[in-house]
Amino acid sequence: MPPAADRVARVLVDSSLPQLDRLFDYRIPPELRGAARPGVRVRVPIRSAGRIADGFIIEVAEAGDYPGPLSDLDAVVSEVAVLTPEVWELARRVADRAAGSANDVVRLAVPKRQVRVEKGWLAEPPTPRTPISSIVVSGYDITISPGARFAVDAIPRVTQLRAGAWVGEWAVTMAAMAVQSLAGGASAILAVPDYRDQRQLTAALADVLPPERIVHLDARQSNPERYRAVLDCLGEDALAIVGNRSVVYSPAARLGLIAVWDDGDPLHAEPLSPYVHTRDAALVRQEQQGCALAFVGHSRSADVERLVELGWLAEALPVRAILPRVIPTVQQQSEDRLAAQARIPSSAWRAAREALADGPVLVQVARPGYAPRLACATCGQSARCGFCEGPLATKTSRSVPACQWCGRIAANWACSNCEGTTFRSVGQGSARTAEDLGRAFPGVRVIIADGEHQVLDVGSTPALVIATRGAEPIAAGGYRAVLLLDGERMLARESLRVAEDCLRWWSNAIALAAPGAPAILVGVGGALASALTTWRLGAYARGELADRRRLRFPPAVRVATVTGDAASVEASVRAVAEFDHVDVLGPVDVGPAPSGATGMRAIVRFDYAEGATVASALRAEVIRNATTRRKRLASAARPALPTLKVRFDDTEPFDQ
């Protein structure tokens, strides 16, 4: 009989089944006692002995909490403890917060094992790393220290690195914050939405850190590369770990900083279950590990503004304000025939022509094609439900408009703005072509930058750079003028975050301008235009958040969408409806789905303080749905009923 110590392994079994999302106890057979340590991959029998599943040891203990007889661990797959205790705890918390499976988060955190990569890594001598000396975060009065949390207003200009490349100054700011963390012996995790941002940040990091201190962990890498990167992060040395959204789950030696660039970018929203946003994962991890946290952006998301107002984040403004020259311009007819054809107002056309004598000019355009929506036929304001402010839509041209959220028929609808009672469909965008613009500026080199034509940098010679929003190249020395053309069209997109998104697209483009160069905002006035001309984007976010509070829209409250068959959705609604500070919109019929099955959807709204209660109640419904209500449909003709799905903090139903 072996001694009692370390005889039981508590194992997370790799399965997305909600009912298996807990730890299972296994006996550690004597021959595995050396290798069976927390964090290692194991193989375990589950139910009948024939079935073997993968998993991770979470804990090694003298005894588990299971009273019955234990099965034996089948094997330790690898002795490398890839799932560190911090990452496991983060996965558990993040999953609980979103009523999801920790396994799904662990899969984002730990890439599939690659035997060759692992063997190579184990055989390598440790990388020698010299100490890092600190630098200041230039332009700010901030210091990266444990527990410091900032909302950083990025300096809106481009800057040249020692190596010669031009990057947004935000990248230099984030790199300096990382250096401060590393100088204190602590790692930094830097999350950016896309590859273009990553490229700038990488260049800025390379300017201030030796290459062996920088690790990349992003979606563009192959699985072996990602696995290698995670192994590198398991070492004892402080590193700057840079990547896109799932980098927030990376292991890190003594985590000192999590910095997120442009948290409003939709690429920070994880599309895989349990759909946890980088911002939320970063907030959970900061609280868990007590590191510093920084959200850096040119504009401010309503979510970050909420945290600022709570006092959870401290505003970090540049010591010397940089005020870009933003010129709002009405959409007027141009005297130039070709400029008019391209719908460029005359003043913008003149400014662009002047600037083109000197260097590159950026023209930002919208992407073509928008979903139709309903608006008031008289005044054009988008049509909203009289009860819950949800968007109205018609399924067919003949049906009565109904609310997309609460399902109420908009029978006696009247526009809240002008009292009009008739609808029209709007938003069907037509593509404005680059050729149109090119013709308005004859003899000028035209560079197109969009999804298909990726252009990352342009030089300082004259060129007309036509870019869809978000795809703007960086110009050496900055653009001599920036034209923001499709403002009206971008604002016509029906989305809860339309104003936030537009400010993000515009401010990011404006930040690419040379010092003093005009940024001409066409066809947009009011609060949005003045937010840009005064460059007080935090103040705009404050107003935006106040509106959301009034309407009880996210992020003033949290939401969870519950979809599935009618009975399951109704049961879920019943499970949460009685809680305080919780209200339910719907359920509404959302079928028939492409599969032919019909389903229901309800939206649960709740205060942040109720998050844990609502999540665990809905999670219980998901487990119940998965374990008890399994109708075996003998006839293949009837499509399977949709299973119950719960998704937290998804604002899509508020968009329409």
Add this chain to the structure above:
DNA sequence: AGCACGCCGACT
């Protein structure tokens, strides 16, 4: 998901 256990119709 799989797979075992369990309580009602037509069979040697």
Add this chain to the structure above:
DNA sequence: GTCGGCGTGCTC
């Protein structure tokens, strides 16, 4: 009397 139908429930 029982062989097996798949509804129900569990996985350390």
